[in-house]
Amino acid sequence: MTNNKSGLSEIVKSVCCWIEGFIFLFGCYIVLFGHLTPGGGFAGGVIMAASFILIMLSFGKERVDLLFPWTRSTLVESFGALLFIGVAWLGIYYGGGFFANFLHQKFGGTPFTFLSGGTIPISNVAIALKVMAGLFLVFYVLSTHKVILDEDISKTEKDK
């Protein structure tokens, strides 16, 4: 795993191997407890994306292509958005209004316990998926793609 030549030095790779899982786990915690503690879908999603960005920075593009290829991230991103819209839509049928918290209406819950948010944790997870994949894709596209215009090509040829 740490044998390939791309990416940063062995020290960085080793440290990254140790901490990448914990960063992702911390992101999951922020998302799941979003309705009780500061944080939520967006903040947690950014942290989860950061773990993938860290892998990409230290190991190079190849490893991230295996772990989280861009087709899969597009799928996860649109699934997150669809899940969020779906939860809001279900509110119309079961809660009497768009975005109504129908799970809380039905089951209630003691405040400050994990299962007290109704649909909010589901929406948080959906946002987290969307933000994680979206932010990672932005980073991926900006670091791997480059638009080369015709004028630039002729300019570099002239320089040669």
Add this chain to the structure above:
Amino acid sequence: MNTLPYFVLIPLAGAFLIVFLNVLTKNKVRVISEILANMITLALFIMTIFMFNKSGMYVIGKWVPPLGINLVLDGLSALMMSIVNLIAFTATLFSINYMRRYTANNYYYALFLLMLAGMNGVLLSGDFFNLFVFIEIASIASYALVGFGTEADELEASFKYMVMGGIASTFILLAIALLYSQFGVLNMAYISKAIANSEFNILLRFTLFLFIAAFSVKAAIIPFHAWLPDAHPAAPAPISAMLSGVVIKTLGLYAMIRVMYNIFGFNGGNMLAYMGLISIMVGGLLALGQMDMKRLLAYSSISQIGYIILGIGLGTKLGILAALFHLVNHSVFKSLLFMNSGSVYHRLGTRNLDEMGGLNKVMPITGGTSLIASLSISGMPPFNGFFSKLLIIIACIQSGHPIFAFWAIAGSIFTLAYYMKMQRYAFFGALKESYKSIKESPFFMSVSMIILAILCLVTSFLLIPQLRDAVLTPAVEVILNADTYKALVIK
């Protein structure tokens, strides 16, 4: 009123569904996104027809305003929504054949639906922060769509549009922050009530100034127009049709009217009328010199937006009615003209008027529909543009401003001049030898152009009293009477 959230929900869900399905099918089935996008825009258009003569409020998540978010439908939003979704439907229909030249079609349709969701959101939002969010959704989707071809000039135009649009958005956000700091609510009706009960102090004046400047950029009123002549020609033709036809009107004019008349209760004296006159004349003069077909149409949009602003700036009932009527008409014929230019570009591969000529002989549908649109926009009877321009001129005289009427007529002559130039260079005259084998534009493109050409005639009937009272008069009453909007939300 229970259908209101669907206007945002359906296109938003459709956008992500298109991307999702395309990744699942590995981008091999183009038809999925085409069918889905067309079904959605058609469904939305049919839904908007039933919205006329209705008004009301929808509360989101059962949180009652001013705490929660609400959607508000009144005459003005119903009118704007119907025209937005109609143009969106014809544009998606046009895209089926036109967008085959591009790769990554699924992203095009996804961005298109995202832009539509943003515009419907702007028209329905009853809350300032959501207004800002929806403006941003529509704007960011349109920045991406302008640069969709990823050639040098398209990217440059997109970047320029993004910088100008970004500044405008910052102004809007700053103005909303100032309002929130003063009144502590974001609900538009409650802010309107608070403004009516408080002194019109310097901070409020500054806020209003920020709003007017920002929405003028979005509506491309001169001197805030610099992005438009680059951005509209660079976009793919159906997107140009959307941008010129409805986006500048929704994000710019609608939002400006709503904020000025309904929230601040400020009609601006004759300020808007003067801005309109400058736009009419400068836009018209700049259009005269263009040899790029789409650039000519873009400058013409600036000029025609001037007419709408002029009518609204007069502040009389007839003036506003004429302006809204011209807004509807302009959406129809300007979208049609941009589709004509797209159809010519599709077959010839050029937008330069010098390289065209005699196209009526080989492309009769494109030539015929563009003649109808040109006559409409120049104000020739019996097409819709004649009636709306006539009404604007009558309104100018009736409100005691014959000078305004004179300049409006002069602007109309300019319009006729540059459209005759376009017709002469592109569609009349001798056909070049190399173009003799050219065919008429493909089926769906022709159908959507024919629909809009028929609408150029049919929308004239909006002046029949029964239709006028159902479609235009409710919108005029909303603008003239700020209390009707407040009464919808504050019970």
